[in-house]
Amino acid sequence: MTIDVVAAERFVHANARVLDRHRLAALRGRPADPVLTALRAYRNSDGGFGHALEPDVRTPDSETTCALHALEVLAEVGALGDDMVAPTVDWLAANDVDGGVPFVLPGAAAYPHGPWMVPTPGGSHLTFGIVGVLAAADLxxxxxxRATEWCWDKLERPDELNAYWVKYALVFLDAVVDTARAAAVIDGFRPLLDEQGSVPVPGGTADERLTALTLSPHPGSRSRALFTDDQLEVDLDRMARGQHEDGGWTFDWLGWSPGQSAEWRGIVTLRALSALSLNGRISV
Incomplete structure (x- = not known):
């Protein structure tokens, strides 16, 4: 199955944010400094990140989803030692609700946002992702x-876990030090997966689901124990088939504005190139 890497790169250069164009260059082995410079444009004086760094919440103010996205970018380019990290954690601590951090802050309602980007009670699944990424930081x-204990406490009640809770819980479980405890919890997720190794997204679009590669993108990670080689190969084939004629990939959740859709397409195209490269399908 042929993947047109040149067309994908052209799509990124034609459509993606400056940040994501620099991330593409870093994926190809170029220095990370331009990524960090571009990321700082989304940073606020309170130490958090906003300005639609996460395209579904378009407030200029700092948001937890944007903090996670920023930390993911820093981890991607090996820059979790950057001086942006500690103030971001201070900001997250200031927005702690019960050990975890909220999904969306109330101020986001005054700006364009996806219909699902609304506050929910207590800490959210984003906490798993944030703590998982920070596990690799020397901080x-x-x-x-406190947030690590919150994550373990939530994982003692797996009936509360839907698709995105599973996704970010696996980020946490792939990263934490307690290998045996993490492996046991990961194994308990098996009943949540369908025969393709996917989890449907409740309340999403008709075909929206988190697939094996979305749930476990990195070869050799603990979470890979949940999936068979056949499931991963089928999902890699699905991803390869997902390249559009314009060279890019798209997403299966709701596209609710032209700007949001264009930005997400750049991001998911970059994710596809990264996943296909990590799993041996292409070289970038």
């Missing part, structure tokens, strides 16, 4: 310890 902070 000691009281909130990280």
């Amino acid at each position: 000691e902070h009281p909130w990280i310890a």
